[in-house]
Each structure stands twice: as structure tokens, then as C-alpha cells.
Amino acid sequence: MLELGAGADILRAIGWLYIGFVAALLWACLWFPRRWWQKIVWAVAVLLVSLVPTYWRQSEESRIVDARKARYEKGKALFDERCKTAGAKVYKTVEDVEGVLLQEVWPSSSESDLHDPKWPNAGLPRQYGGNDYIESFIMWEHQSRPPKRGYLNTENRGTHDWYKSLSGYAFVDVKEDDGFVYRYRLNPQVLQGLNIMLKNRLSDAMARYAISFRSITANPADREQWVAGMTVLITDTKNSEVIAEKTWYSFERGFGDKSGWRSPWLFAITCPASAEEGSPDYAIRLFVDQVLKSKQEN
Numbered sequence: 660m661l662e663l664g665a666g667a668d669i670l671r672a673i674g675w676l677y678i679g680f681v682a683a684l685l686w687a688c689l690w691f692p693r694r695w696w697q698k699i700v701w702a703v704a705v706l707l708v709s710l711v712p713t714y715w716r717q718s719e720e721s722r723i724v725d726a727r728k729a730r731y732e733k734g735k736a737l738f739d740e741r742c743k744t745a746g747a748k749v750y751k752t753v754e755d756v757e758g759v760l761l762q763e764v765w766p767s768s769s770e771s772d773l774h775d776p777k778w779p780n781a782g783l784p785r786q787y788g789g790n791d792y793i794e795s796f797i798m799w800e801h802q803s804r805p806p807k808r809g810y811l812n813t814e815n816r817g818t819h820d821w822y823k824s825l826s827g828y829a830f831v832d833v834k835e836d837d838g839f840v841y842r843y844r845l846n847p848q849v850l851q852g853l854n855i856m857l858k859n860r861l862s863d864a865m866a867r868y869a870i871s872f873r874s875i876t877a878n879p880a881d882r883e884q885w886v887a888g889m890t891v892l893i894t895d896t897k898n899s900e901v902i903a904e905k906t907w908y909s910f911e912r913g914f915g916d917k918s919g920w921r922s923p924w925l926f927a928i929t930c931p932a933s934a935e936e937g938s939p940d941y942a943i944r945l946f947v948d949q950v951l952k953s954k955q956e957n
Contacts, residue, residue, distance in 0.1 A: 681709045731912060734884035738910035741878075741886060742930035747905040749950055753868065756951040758830035758842075760866040760896065765792040765943070773922040776882045776915055779874040782889025782907050784924035785939040794855055795944040797845045799827040811941055828953050832866045840865055868902075868951050869894045870943065875906070885911035885923070891943050893950050903950040907931065907942070 684705045692698045765780065767788035772778045780786070787795060798811035830844045840861040846854055875888030886908060893903040909927040916923065929939065938945070 681705065684709075730884075730914065734886060734910060734912070734914070737881060737884050738886050738908060738928075738930075741881070741888060741908040745888075745906050745908050745930045747903065747931075747946060747949075749903040751902040752950050752952060753902070754952050755954045756828065756868060757954055758828050758832060758866040759796055759947065759951060760832045760834070760840075760869040761793065761796070762834055762869050762871040764789065764833060764835075765872065767791075768924075770922065773924045774915065774917065776885055776911075778887070778924065780889065781887035781911075781924050781927070782874060782909055783929070783939075783942055784887075784909055784927050785929075786942050787940045790856070791940075792943075793831055793833060793843055795941045796828050796831040796947070797843060797856065798944075800945075800948070808938070808945055811938070811944070828948075828951075830866070832861060865896070867895065867897055869896050870947055872943070875908075885914050885927075887927075891946060893947060903946075905946050 685702055689698050689702060692701060765786055765788040768778075768780065768784070772780070773784070775781075778784075780788075786792070795811055800808070800811055830842050832840050832842050834840050841858050842861045843856045843858050846857050870891065870893055872889060872891045875890060881887065888906060888908045890904055890906045892901055894901050907929055909924070909929045911923045911927040913921065913923055913926055
């Protein structure tokens with residue numbers, strides 16, 4: 660049984676005191692009146708006054724529980740239906756890719772986003788945004804328990820060539836708000852506490868393969884049930900061909916409940932389940948590198 664600490668003990672004590680008080684009133688009703696019909700009338704009055712409010716309160720609580728259960732079952736059924744179309748579709752893979760092009764940067768989430776049922780990026784609520792999103796594409800993946808996906812960082816374990824055996828891109832090109840494209844590379848002096856990335860405005864050709872994403876808005880009624888979707892596309896810019904795509908759906912089972920300092924979308928479940936694919940913080944990178952396989956020397 661789940662215990663709630665001192666608060667539960669206090670409530671339990673109050674409950675017993677109330678029961679004792681009602682029992683004392685019933686005893687008085689049956690003892691002091693002289694006539695039997697008076698005893699019955701007073702006893703019935705005490706029972707009505709004490710039990711009817713309790714009955715209505717329990718009925719209301721039961722109604723609320725049933726309504727919440729019905730809403731959950733409706734939302735979960737909708738989520739399960741959407742999940743039938745979730746997952747990856749890979750039409751072609753590419754070997755020896757040096758870098759990728761981000762046509763847009765995943766925005767960092769705010770606290771208000773996490774409480775908003777219409778948040779555009781709720782389909783992947785834990786995905787890192789901003790500079791962390793860019794960095795994820797030039798970090799190396801460290802295999803911990805193959806074949807499970809590993810974790811991303813920039814550690815080289817003190818051996819100059821050790822990182823060459825790990826998966827990671829040499830650079831990432833980013834289209835930014837000023838209209839220019841910038842190339843990001845890993846700073847070789849990152850271990851000295853300097854910035855992880857070096858950034859330069861690109862004057863040469865951009866990376867051929869681009870990553871973009873779009874929120875699924877074809878079913879706006881889904882958001883009433885706190886169900887959201889997101890699709891990530893990998894495109895060959897040479898011929899505008901989509902070579903792979905992946906769709907995720909998320910479901911916030913608490914329907915935006917904020918009690919206990921809860922950030923609703925961070926409690927969402929997602930399909931495909933991120934636990935089977937690696938860190939949900941880097942879900943997009945861990946999908947992209949299965950399609951665009953980086954050069955071993957990157």
C-alpha cells in the first residue's frame with residue numbers, strides 16, 4: 660500500500676475521531692430519549708446528517724475517477740492507432756558521408772512549451788534544441804552495450820586516434836536566420852575547456868544531404884487528447900529526393916496536469932519507444948546516422 664507520510668496519519672486520525680463522534684451521538688440518541696419512536700427518529704436524523712454528505716462526496720469522487728479513466732482510455736486508444744503509422748521508412752542509405760545540412764534548427768523548449776497541448780514539437784518532447792541540436796551531429800557515439808545505441812559526447816579518452824573508430828560527422832552546415840549558411844566543426848581544443856564547436860560562414864558548396872522536420876497537424880483534434888506527432892525527413896538536395904523519413908508520436912497521459920511541479924510533455928510516452936533506440940535527447944541524430952553513414956575517418 661502506498662503511504663503518504665504524516666499527512667496520511669493525520670487524515671486517518673481525523674477519520675477515526677469523526678466515526679467516534681457519530682457513534683457517541685447514536686449512543687446518546689438511543690439512551691436519553693424516553694420513547695422508542697424518539698430514539699429511532701433521532702438516530703435516523705444523525706445517520707442522515709453524517710452519512711449523506713459522505714455518500715455524495717464518494718459518488719462525486721467516483722464520477723471524477725470514471726471520467727478520468729474514460730478520457731485516458733480514449734486518448735490511449737488514439738495514441739495506439741497513430742502508432743501504427745509511426746517508425747522509419749528508409750528508401751536508400753548512403754555510405755562515407757562527411758557532413759550534413761540542417762535546413763532548420765530544432766528550437767529549445769521553454770517551460771510554457773511543456774505545458775502547451777498545441778506545442779508544435781511535442782511529437783519529440785525530449786529532443787535537445789538550439790546549439791545542443793547542432794552539436795549532436797558532430798559528437799561521437801560511444802558504444803556501451805552493442806547492439807544497443809550508445810551515448811554521444813566529445814571525449815577522446817586521451818588517445819589521439821581513438822575517436823576515429825567511432826560514428827560521427829566531420830561537420831554540419833546550418834541555414835541560419837540571417838540567410839547565410841554556416842559550417843560547424845568540432846573544436847580540437849575542446850578538452851581544454853574551450854567551445855565545443857567552431858563556426859565559419861560557408862563560401863563553398865553545402866553538404867548534399869539535408870535534414871528537416873515537420874509537425875503533424877492533419878489531425879488537430881489529437882491535441883485535445885494530448886497526442887502529438889513529428890516527422891523528420893532526410894533529403895538528397897541534388898535531386899530533391901526524400902531518401903528516408905521517420906515519424907514519432909507522443910501521448911501525455913496526465914492531459915496537462917501540473918500538480919507537483921509537473922512539466923506535462925516531459926512525462927509523455929513516445930512511439931517508437933526511445934528506450935529501444937538510444938537517448939531520446941538525440942533521437943534525430945540517432946536516426947540520421949543510420950541512413951547517412953559517416954566516414955570512418957570523421
